Amino acid sequence: MIIFGNVMELNEILSVTGTDYLKMTIRLLEEADLASRIGDRSSRIALKPNLVSPSPPSYGATTHTEIVAGIITYLRKRGFGDIRIMESSWVGARTKDSMEIAGYDILCREYDVPFLDMQKEKSFIKDCAGMKLSICNAVKDVDFLINIPVLKGHCQTRMTCCLKNLKGLIPSKEKRRFHSMGLHKPIAHLAAGIRQDFIVVDNICGDPDFEDGGNPLVRNRIFAGCDPVLLDTYGCRILDLDPEDVGYLVLAAGLGVGSMDIQHARIRTLDDKGSGQEEPVPHKIVALSDAVEEVESCSACYGSLIPVLERLRSEFEETGRPWDLPALLGDKICIGQGWQGKSGRIGIGRCTRAFEYNIGGCPPEQEEIYSFLRRLIDIS
Ligand code: SF4
Incomplete structure (x- = not known):
């Protein structure tokens, strides 16, 4: 069913399918009226893609540059000039390698946008809903954070999308500590400590099993919303996973980060291709x-x-x-x-x-x- 409208509510998810990812992204942002949501044209806007490891987006792990380009194009056209990209790769990979292989060096040059490598950033301690976590300093200099995760499976947490993508904004030492704490609890608390103001999910070809890709599953979909818990719950549905099995999702909902009530979500599909039955997701x-x-x-x-x-x-x-x-x-x-x-x-x-x-x-x-x-x- 196609529903058209203009005002995006917290329980809404906008979705579009196709292969022109830049145009699809702009269409989503126009429909969401992102500019009104940000407001002040002098806002410091940060874009947070997923560059977990050095691989091209077609491999199923990293955010497609076309989506980021679409967001920058949309924002610039409406007078937002202070835009930066912030990310760090996982422990064991250099962000510089990941951003080059995924095409972000070219993107940043073409669009004249700075890339801040969080592996080189100092950090501060923040109380995140009762848990003290180390967060990169650059996060303090952001007025509006646009999260751009890839919807993927994950070999330890079952899935990764909006909530877990924030791990790219903490130092490597803290990432190791997250693992020693069992991942779920610190991920949920981090989501309570860093507000994501808008989210555009890359569901183009994320790997349904592995965070670092290798088995891309093409869906050619991008979806967007404002509630990271709701979007992750929707992501579970797409990946054929029970959201109740994703510990950090349940914990984040309990901390008030967002809602898992997908039954009452309003999913607006901007084309007529996205509502059909999809092939089951193979999980290895x-x-x-x-x-x-x-x-x-x-x-x-x-x-x-x-x-x-x-x-x-x-x-x-x-x-x-x-x-x-x-x-x-x-x-x-x-x-x-x-x-x-x-x-x-x-x-x-x-x-x-x-x-x-x-x-x-x-x-x-x-x-x-x-x-x-x-x-x-x-x-x-
Ligand atoms: S699990 Fe141990 S060996 Fe493996 S990356 Fe972490 S610290 Fe290193």
Whole structure:
């Protein structure tokens, strides 16, 4: 059903599908009347894309530059001049590499917009709804934050979108600490500490399983709204996930960050292509993670291991071997900060260096993990 209107309410989600991402973005912003929402033409506006790791947006992990270009074009046309892009990659990757590979160096030059690398930024401590968290200083200099996450699966939290994307605004040391705190609680509290004023979600080809992409699922959709909890709940529906299974979402709703009441959301589709039934979302992660004992692992570490397991599983399938890695290796594969100082049998990363069989690195490279596990399989 197509519904047209002008005033965007908190419980509304605007959605559009197509392949001209720049034009689609501008259309969404016009429909949302973003300029009226911002108001003051001298507002300091920050755009927060997702540049988690060095890969082009077509890989399914990073925000498409066309969406960011669409937002800048829309804002400039309406007299907003103070625009900057802020982001940091995950621990283990340099933001500079990610922004270049995803095309943000060209974008920033063409549109004359500064890029602030949060890996180089100092931080301050903020009380975020009862939890003290370290946040990059640049956040203090923002009047209006536009979050531009990619809707993706995540090997530890099930999904990542509006709420989790704010992790790009904290220092690397704090990111590690988030993992040691189990991710969900600090993510929810961070969302209470940093207000997102408007959100444009890149649902063009996000990977339904892995935060760092590799298996893009093309949907060619962009959606927008003002409530990050509601948009993440909608994202769960798109990914065929139960939002109640996403711990940080439930916690954020409890902290008053937003509403999970998708039943009463008003979803306005700006074209007639977005309302049809979609193919079910293939999820690979559950079967693969059965072989792993993960305790507080960093995204980069776990995100390197899971694609290796997928590669090994497909090799097993090609040769007709049954996939039961723990039975074959005699144990599960351990990964994460929770194993530091403990002993065990098979461990991935520096945190498990006391293990009998260990591949070091922080995080280790995918190829190193593959060679390590391949050797273990071959001698088992
Ligand atoms: S080795 Fe430990 S600290 Fe390093 S990336 Fe892996 S889980 Fe994180």
